[in-house]
Amino acid sequence: xxxxxxxxxxxxxxxxxxxxxxxxxxxxxxxxxxxxxxxxxxxxxxxxxxxxxxxxxxxxxxxxxxxxxxxxxxxxxxxxxxxxxxxxxxxxxxxxxxxxxxxxxxxxxxxxxxxxxxxxxxxxxxxxxxxxxxxxxxxxxxxxxxxxxxxxxxxxxxxxxxxxxxxxxxxxxxxxxxxxxxxxxxxxxxxxxxxxxxxxxxxxxxxxxxxxxxxxxxxxxxxxxxxxxxxxxxxxxxxxxxxxxxxxxxxxxxxxxxxxxxxxxxxxxxxxxxxxxxxxxxxxxxxxxxxxxxxxxxxxxxxxxxxxxxxxxxxxxxxxxxxxxxxxxxxxxxxxxxxxxxxxxxxxxxxxxxxxxxxxxxxxxxxxxxxxxxxxxxxxxx
Amino acid sequence: xxxxxxxxxxxxxxxxxxxxxxxxxxxxxxxxxxxxxxxxxxxxxxxxxxxxxxxxxxxxxxxxxxxxxxxxxxxxxxxxxxxxxxxxxxxxxxxxxxxxxxxxxxxxxxxxxxxxxxxxxxxxxxxxxxxxxxxxxxxxxxxxxxxxxxxxxxxxxxxxxxxxxxxxxxxxxxxxxxxxxxxxxxxxxxxxxxxxxxxxxxxxxxxxxxxxxxxxxxxxxxxxxxxxxxxxxxxxxxxxxxxxxxxxxxxxxxxxxxxxxxxxxxxxxxxxxxxxxxxxxxxxxxxxxxxxxxxxxxxxxxxxxxxx
Numbered sequence: 001x002x003x004x005x006x007x008x009x010x011x012x013x014x015x016x017x018x019x020x021x022x023x024x025x026x027x028x029x030x031x032x033x034x035x036x037x038x039x040x041x042x043x044x045x046x047x048x049x050x051x052x053x054x055x056x057x058x059x060x061x062x063x064x065x066x067x068x069x070x071x072x073x074x075x076x077x078x079x080x081x082x083x084x085x086x087x088x089x090x091x092x093x094x095x096x097x098x099x100x101x102x103x104x105x106x107x108x109x110x111x112x113x114x115x116x117x118x119x120x121x122x123x124x125x126x127x128x129x130x131x132x133x134x135x136x137x138x139x140x141x142x143x144x145x146x147x148x149x150x151x152x153x154x155x156x157x158x159x160x161x162x163x164x165x166x167x168x169x170x171x172x173x174x175x176x177x178x179x180x181x182x183x184x185x186x187x188x189x190x191x192x193x194x195x196x197x198x199x200x201x202x203x204x205x206x207x208x209x210x211x212x213x214x215x216x217x218x219x220x221x222x223x224x225x226x227x228x229x230x231x232x233x234x235x236x237x238x239x240x241x242x243x244x245x246x247x248x249x250x251x252x253x254x255x256x257x258x259x260x261x262x263x264x265x266x267x268x269x270x271x272x273x274x275x276x277x278x279x280x281x282x283x284x285x286x287x288x289x290x291x292x293x294x295x296x297x298x299x300x301x302x303x304x305x306x307x308x309x310x311x312x313x314x315x316x317x318x319x320x321x322x323x324x325x326x327x328x329x330x331x332x333x334x335x336x337x338x339x340x341x342x343x344x345x346x347x348x349x350x351x352x353x354x355x356x357x358x359x360x361x362x363x364x365x366x367x368x369x370x371x372x373x374x375x376x377x378x379x380x381x382x
Numbered sequence: 383x384x385x386x387x388x389x390x391x392x393x394x395x396x397x398x399x400x401x402x403x404x405x406x407x408x409x410x411x412x413x414x415x416x417x418x419x420x421x422x423x424x425x426x427x428x429x430x431x432x433x434x435x436x437x438x439x440x441x442x443x444x445x446x447x448x449x450x451x452x453x454x455x456x457x458x459x460x461x462x463x464x465x466x467x468x469x470x471x472x473x474x475x476x477x478x479x480x481x482x483x484x485x486x487x488x489x490x491x492x493x494x495x496x497x498x499x500x501x502x503x504x505x506x507x508x509x510x511x512x513x514x515x516x517x518x519x520x521x522x523x524x525x526x527x528x529x530x531x532x533x534x535x536x537x538x539x540x541x542x543x544x545x546x547x548x549x550x551x552x553x554x555x556x557x558x559x560x561x562x563x564x565x566x567x568x569x570x571x572x573x574x575x576x577x578x579x580x581x582x583x584x585x586x587x588x589x590x591x592x593x594x595x596x597x598x599x600x601x602x603x604x605x606x607x608x609x610x611x612x613x614x615x616x617x618x619x620x621x622x623x624x625x626x627x628x629x630x631x632x633x634x635x636x637x638x639x640x641x642x643x644x645x646x647x648x649x650x651x652x653x654x655x656x657x658x659x660x661x662x663x664x665x666x667x668x669x670x671x672x673x674x675x676x677x678x679x680x681x682x683x684x685x686x687x688x689x690x
Contacts, residue, residue, distance in 0.1 A: 001391065001444055002384055003613055009383070070383050264687050271688070280680045283687060284607075284628055291606035294385035302386075312599050360588070366598055367591035371571050374586040 003294060005074070012067065013074045019051060020082035028341070032088045033209040038166045041088035045119020055093050055117045062109070063117035069297045076252030083258070091163055092116040092123030096171050099188075103229040103237050112169075112190070124193065126158035126172030126215055127238075134361050136173075137182040137235065141217060143174035143189065151223040152176065152231075154189065154197075157216050162355070164213035165202040167193050173234045186234035190226045197221075207347045251317040253290040256324070259345065260286040263328050266342075270331050279331075282324035289316060308369035311362035318352030318359060325349045385606070387448070395448040398432065402456035408658045414459035415523035419497045422459050426480060434462070435477055438470035438550060443612035446550065447557040451608075454561025457661045459524040461493045463673065467554035469502065471547035472509055484512070484530045485548070488674050491518060491527035503530045522668035524661065546618060549626040552673040553611050556626075556633035560601065560608055562666050563637035566644040567597050569659065574647055584647070593643045600636035607632050624686040627679035634670040641666040 005013065029044065030037035048054035049063045057072045058064025067075065087093070093116060100109055115121040132139040141156025154174055164170065170193050177185025193200060197220035202210035229237035260283050267279045296313075300306065325346035329336035336343070353359040367373045387395070405425055414422040429435075437446045446467060453462055461482040468485070469477050478499070484492040485504035495501045495514045503512035514528035571594060574585030584590050611625040641663045645652045652659045670676065 001387055001609065001613065003610065005383060268688050276684050277680055280631075280683045280687070283683065284632055285603070287610075287628055288603040288607050288632060291385065291610040292603055294383065295606050298384050298386045309602075312602050315595075315599055316603055360592070363592040363595035364588065366595035367585075370598060371567075371591075371594055373571065373574060373591050373594065374583045376586050376588060376591075377582070 003291075005070075009068075009070055009074060012071050013078060016053070016075050016078045017082070019053060020078055020084060023047060023051075024082045024084045028083075029085045031209055031344075032086060032163075033165065033205075033211040035166070038088065041085055042119045042122065044085050045087070045089050049118040054089070054119065055097070058097070058113070058117060062113040069301055073252060073254070073293060073297055077254035077257065080252075080254040080258035081261070088163070089116060089119050089122055091125050091167075092121075092169075095125060096123055099228060099237060099240055102240060103188075107225070108228070121168040122163060122166065124161050124164035124167035124170045124213075124215075126161045126164065126170045128160045129157060130159055134358055137186075139173060139175060139186070141172075141174045142178065143176040143187050143222075145176070146221065149221060149223070151221055152187070152189065152227070154191070154217040154220040154222060157214065159214045160203075160212050160355075161215050162212050164193065164200055164215050165210045169193060170198075170215065171228070173238050176231055176234075180232070183235040185232055186238075187231045188228040188234040188237045189222050190228055191220065191222050195220050195222075205347075206350065207344070251313070253286065253293045256286040256317065256320055257290055259321075259324055263324055263331075266328055266331050270333075272331055275327060275330050278323070278327040282320070282327050285316070285320040285323070289320065292316075308365050311357075311365040312370070314356060315353075315359050315362050315366075318349075321349035321352050322346075385609070387444070387609075391444060391448055394445065395452060398429075398449060398452040399455065401428065401432065402452060402458065405456070407456040407458055408661055411457050411459045411524045411661050414526075419494075423480070423497065425458065426460055429458075435466050435470070438467055439476050443550060443553060443615040444609060446554055447608050447612045450554040450557035451561035451564075454558035454563075454665075455565045457524070457562065457565070457665055459494075461498060463551050463554050463558070464493055465498075468547050468551035469509075471550050472502075472504065483509070484514075484528075486530070488548070488678065489551075489672070491529055493528075494526045495528035496526060501528075503532070520664075520668055522664040524665065525668050546615065548673070549615060549623055552630045552679070553608065553615065553626045555669055555673045556604075556611075556629040557608050559630075559633040559637035559666060559669050560604055562662050562669070563597070563601050563604075563633070563640035566637075566640040566659070566662050566666070567594065567601065569662075570594065570597075570640075570644040570647050590647055593647065597636070597640045597643050600632075600639050604629070604632040604636040621686060624683050627674070627682045630674060631676050631679045631683070634676050637666045638670055 025044070029040045032038055032041040045054055052063060052065045055062065055064045056067040056075050057069070059066060097113060097116060100112055104112070116123065127136060129139050129141060141154065141158060143152040143154050146153050156174065158172055161170065169190060171188070171190050173186045174189055175185055176187035179185065191198070197218040199216040199218070201214045201216070203212050203214060205211045263279060263282055267276070296309070325342060328342040329346055332340070332342065368375055410421045410425055413420070434449050437449055450462070461480065464482040465477045465480055468483055469481050480498045481500040481502065482492045482495050482498040483502040483504055484490060492501050492514055496517065501512050501514055502509045513531040515531050518527040518529065520527050571585065574590055574594065575583055577584050607629040611629040614622045614625040644659060645663055648659055651657050654660065
């Protein structure tokens with residue numbers, strides 16, 4: 001048992017640190033949910049990709065450097081410590097790509113992954129529907145078989161689609177077999193957001209920015225080549241995405257450790273003993289998350305699976321994110337309401353316990369799959 | 383980078399668990415509380431045979447934590463932290479037989495001094511053998527507390543200056559709390575699967591599920607802090623005391639959450655002395671403030687983070 005980095009891991013860390021020090025923009029980029037900010041974030045992705053830093057764990061053929069899981073965690077820590085921009089390509093590289101690697105054909109991998117790695121094509125997720133939120137399996141958007149054209153025709157409505165306002169491609173689940181119940185008869189589709197019949201209506205979020213959108217599908221044709229996994233197998237395919245979103249890949253500890261370092265710095269500038277225990281607790285939770293992640297990485301490297309532990313992870317980081325930003329705002333006192341990086345971080349953190357499966361759903365998963373408690377009888381189901 | 387117990391370490395923990403599972407430790411703790419320390423001392427001898435009293439001097443803090451997690455899980459009574467963590471480091475050698483120590487102000491009482499072969503008092507000038515006064519009752523009936531007969535002049539400056547004996551004792555207490563919390567969660571889950579109200583198992587209601595999920599989460603994130611601090615103690619650096627305090631605070635919080643939730647889910651039966659849950663719940667309450675209160679350890683973390 002140890003927490004030591006090998007020589008090659010130290011070399012990797014030093015190389016990443018040096019590159020980031022030389023390349024991270026001095027001033028924060030404008031929000032990625034504005035037209036100008038979107039363009040600048042795309043440019044940043046291209047810069048990362050040019051030196052193989054955008055998707056370090058991917059194969060070299062797709063702009064990666066085949067980094068190990070340990071190296072990925074190291075990179076993330078360095079990335080956030082350096083104050084580098086948020087990842088506009090996050091939905092694609094962290095949520096969709098692992099599924100394309102696992103379920104996609106070689107042709108699909110060659111077609112989707114390179115432009116995802118360079119940020120040229122940014123992906124939006126289309127999961128929720130107006131009547132299918134936590135109960136995602138009740139979704140009603142349909143896929144109708146079109147043998148003549150060799151594909152499917154999508155109809156329906158998706159909502160809360162992150163990045164859909166400006167994204168180039170989308171991914172989501174549609175009901176391809178109307179007779180099958182709930183989790184069955186769903187198919188995983190990939191589609192260009194400018195396809196005929198797709199209408200995107202941006203939704204202003206709490207902070208006024210159009211970070212998500214409604215997406216309407218009216219007779220949208222998708223060729224068989226853009227079906228991910230087998231038709232009817234979409235739930236199983238999608239749930240491996242959900243595991244990724246909840247677990248390691250979306251929220252590396254580096255983000256929180258860097259934010260807590262800034263919180264401690266803020267406390268030094270504005271010491272307030274009434275808030276000090278909460279500063280300590282934010283540090284404690286980030287430190288616990290950092291060490292917990294090394295345990296997860298060790299188990300995954302040994303061939304273990306994330307499984308329901310992803311839900312434990314998700315509740316922790318999402319609540320930590322809010323707590324540490326609330327603490328910062330309390331230190332700022334009456335200035336807390338004034339526009340600041342802390343306020344932006346706080347507003348963003350508020351969405352954490354809701355997206356990627358609400359924390360209530362996560363606690364159900366923990367109780368049923370980890371603790372083995374009986375499933376709750378569900379209400380009437382179609 | 384391998385942040386997991388080795389197969390050997392895992393096997394050591396499992397062997398201890400096996401031994402303690404077969405030892406009816408709840409009955410041992412009850413006897414100890416009632417003044418019959420015979421079964422507890424017999425168990426002490428068996429555990430000493432397994433090497434528990436030499437881990438601090440001959441193994442690493444990781445093995446110490448594995449052992450104390452098992453002692454916590456089974457609510458084993460006796461001055462284990464004193465004999466197997468604090469004193470071996472403070473004395474520089476293993477303890478023969480049973481010994482205990484008071485280290486005011488953090489540790490005002492010598493635990494189980496009446497069964498100890500030697501009672502020490504830790505002061506600014508180091509350790510000295512000491513007499514003790516009358517027994518004081520603890521919230522944990524199996525903790526027999528004795529105040530030193532003499533006052534110690536001046537607080538020991540040990541805790542902030544990297545006193546490795548105090549740090550190992552605090553970490554062993556954290557590991558014990560982890561084991562206590564895990565046991566309360568496991569027993570409460572078992573109960574929630576059996577107990578039926580309104581026609582179904584109470585564990586099928588979200589009101590129960592979500593509370594138990596929160597305990598699972600708290601314990602899962604406390605554990606890596608214990609082993610992170612243990613690795614740090616093996617090769618101490620400036621931040622080692624902070625790592626120990628982190629483990630103690632998080633394990634105390636997690637175990638205390640387990641105890642509150644465990645009591646609430648059990649309902650009235652959990653509030654009885656007769657039901658074994660009481661042994662674990664009261665021990666958790668006692669250990670939350672033992673070897674440094676949460677406030678003390680949080681203050682130590684803050685000092686380290688912002689510079690005292």
